[in-house]
Amino acid sequence: MSLLESLRLALSVLWSNRLRSFLTILGILVAVSSVVAVVAVIEGLDRYVSNQILSTGSHVFQISKFGFSTDHDTYLRMLRRKDLTLDDAVALERTMQHARAVVPVVSRGATLERGKEEARGADVVGLGDGYPELRTLDVVAGRHLTRSDVQGRRFVAVIGEQVREKLFEPLDPIGREMKVGRHRFRVVGLLKERGSVLGQSQDNVVLVPVTTYRKMYGRRDPININVRAAGADVLDEAQEEATLLLKLRRGLNPWDEPDFSVSTSEMFFELYKNFTRGIYGLTLGIVAVSLLIGGIVVMNIMFVSVTERTREIGIRRALGARQRDIVIQFLSESVALAVLGGLFGVLLGGGAAVLLERVTPLPAAVRPWSVAVGLLLASSVGLFFGIYPATRASKLVPVEALRHEN
Amino acid sequence: MAAPLPLISLRGITRIYQAGREQVRALDDVDLTIQRNEYLAVMGPSGSGKSTLMNIIGCLDTPTAGSYLLNGTAVEGLDDDALARIRNREIGFVFQTFNLLPRADALHNVELPLVYAGLSIRERRERAREALAQVGLAPETKRRPNELSGGQRQRVAIARALVTSPSLILADEPTGNLDSKTGEEILAVFETIHRAGNSIILVTHDENIARRAHRIVRLLDGRVSSDVVRETAR
Numbered sequence A: 001m002s003l004l005e006s007l008r009l010a011l012s013v014l015w016s017n018r019l020r021s022f023l024t025i026l027g028i029l030v031a032v033s034s035v036v037a038v039v040a041v042i043e044g045l046d047r048y049v050s051n052q053i054l055s056t057g058s059h060v061f062q063i064s065k066f067g068f069s070t071d072h073d074t075y076l077r078m079l080r081r082k083d084l085t086l087d088d089a090v091a092l093e094r095t096m097q098h099a100r101a102v103v104p105v106v107s108r109g110a111t112l113e114r115g116k117e118e119a120r121g122a123d124v125v126g127l128g129d130g131y132p133e134l135r136t137l138d139v140v141a142g143r144h145l146t147r148s149d150v151q152g153r154r155f156v157a158v159i160g161e162q163v164r165e166k167l168f169e170p171l172d173p174i175g176r177e178m179k180v181g182r183h184r185f186r187v188v189g190l191l192k193e194r195g196s197v198l199g200q201s202q203d204n205v206v207l208v209p210v211t212t213y214r215k216m217y218g219r220r221d222p223i224n225i226n227v228r229a230a231g232a233d234v235l236d237e238a239q240e241e242a243t244l245l246l247k248l249r250r251g252l253n254p255w256d257e258p259d260f261s262v263s264t265s266e267m268f269f270e271l272y273k274n275f276t277r278g279i280y281g282l283t284l285g286i287v288a289v290s291l292l293i294g295g296i297v298v299m300n301i302m303f304v305s306v307t308e309r310t311r312e313i314g315i316r317r318a319l320g321a322r323q324r325d326i327v328i329q330f331l332s333e334s335v336a337l338a339v340l341g342g343l344f345g346v347l348l349g350g351g352a353a354v355l356l357e358r359v360t361p362l363p364a365a366v367r368p369w370s371v372a373v374g375l376l377l378a379s380s381v382g383l384f385f386g387i388y389p390a391t392r393a394s395k396l397v398p399v400e401a402l403r404h405e406n
Numbered sequence B: 001m002a003a004p005l006p007l008i009s010l011r012g013i014t015r016i017y018q019a020g021r022e023q024v025r026a027l028d029d030v031d032l033t034i035q036r037n038e039y040l041a042v043m044g045p046s047g048s049g050k051s052t053l054m055n056i057i058g059c060l061d062t063p064t065a066g067s068y069l070l071n072g073t074a075v076e077g078l079d080d081d082a083l084a085r086i087r088n089r090e091i092g093f094v095f096q097t098f099n100l101l102p103r104a105d106a107l108h109n110v111e112l113p114l115v116y117a118g119l120s121i122r123e124r125r126e127r128a129r130e131a132l133a134q135v136g137l138a139p140e141t142k143r144r145p146n147e148l149s150g151g152q153r154q155r156v157a158i159a160r161a162l163v164t165s166p167s168l169i170l171a172d173e174p175t176g177n178l179d180s181k182t183g184e185e186i187l188a189v190f191e192t193i194h195r196a197g198n199s200i201i202l203v204t205h206d207e208n209i210a211r212r213a214h215r216i217v218r219l220l221d222g223r224v225s226s227d228v229v230r231e232t233a234r
Ligand SMILES: Nc1ncnc2c1ncn2[C@@H]1O[C@H](COP(=O)(O)OP(=O)(O)OP(=O)(O)O)[C@@H](O)[C@H]1O
Pocket: B017, B018, B019, B024, B025, B026, B044, B045, B046, B047, B048, B049, B050, B051, B052, B053
């Protein structure tokens, strides 16, 4: 009997036992769908994280009042720390040997307006004039904010693409006026489009001099300081230098623990990688266990199927089926069962990934290799756990099988 | 002049079943020679070993002792694949309980031996249709066994036995589950296919049925108690 025919026969048998077949494939379904869904989500995240978060600049580190806090108490303690100041940034810039740029950064959300047009939930970012050196923000029209903008506390702004679209389309925004909250600004530059990270647009943004920001909003928003080291080789020195200088400015001894955090995006990336490694480990566990359970269930169901069809096996043997034909018949059935489980798993896992992408800001991308791995796993399970029942079926003595009552 | 090579030659065939501690001699030193195109009836009381004999001749079971030549080939030494091949090419079985596959329609049931013979679908269809026509069936090809009458089922089974053009048709009480009128029709079918050149061994309890065969072998307690070739035959 040809393989194709065995497969057709197997499918018709499985179809005639729909409910049982479905219950049988649940384990495999769970395994394959978790492979597909988890890989989709993690790979999606990976792409964004490596593209976007790492592009916050190489050999850049950030000094902030807050560090990574894992519990509420730590967070409250961090909250009581002294704020970083603009003067801290100025002092670092003056004294640091290993820094190419020192940039104070502060931000909040605000509504932008121009006449009747409005852009809600825009990020207003106050920056020191060294920010172009961080290499993360480019202008495509007009100019960057300058030192004299910062020193003169001018009401000038560089806007993101989405702001241009909402407020100025179809006009050229450069040189035109807009309002940030109730303050009037003149647009001097337009940022290159950056896309979105985790569903947050990076282009609904307006950059203003940090001094102007302070004039508008006071001192409540905490300042972070971004430092770009003079080179990759001096990144560590630059961090130590900045840490020491800030400790002294904040009245600490050099040997004291700093009451601020210094972190690089690489550190964040490390943390992220550990996190994904954990998720993958967990998935591997779930997959292994559900495949094992799925396989055992398949094996048991195949034994039931062999017993139920002992008579049929006897008839086939009497008509000339070789042992091999019987093995192939039952193996096709267990493999078809498992692969069906795999296919449903791919649908479910892919569906879950797509749904997740729709309703949450998590990006997801179904990977062809994960589908291939899932289906390969499923068919191997079907093959492996099907061999024993199929062999047993083929070893039945024809006369005895024929005498079986059913 | 050499005697023609017999179709079947059994020498000292013994079959012992192990039933718990007890040993049952279902067949005890049976010698039997059957020629091509014989129509032979096997009779005997229940438990005398008729089915056991049929199963051994049909290569579904192997004797405990004795030698069996089929078409001059010793069956004892053959492996499972070779036995499967013999069952497929040389033997056609007809069972008392029909033994059709319930899920398959009549045509597919008749095709089944050809599937294991490795024929293409087209060839299978054609030969299965011919076999169905030979037993007086045709329009029922799309029906499943449970949609057929007992007589029709047995016709399908006979078509299935015929479809590979085997050397020998073995029928173990083929009319046992049928009423006498339907049984009569089935016997007519056997007579037709016998006239067409087939060799047939038929097990029956019914003297009237046995009398229509050309040779009657009687078993008693696993032994051949009589072997009569009827005058009127041949
Ligand atoms: N699998 C078996 N295990 C043990 N004993 C068996 C087995 N098959 C048959 N026998 C015994 O062997 C003897 C012959 O059985 P067989 O089935 O050949 O008889 P039979 O002539 O076909 O009878 P019936 O007319 O009732 O069909 C009986 O005594 C039976 O009980």
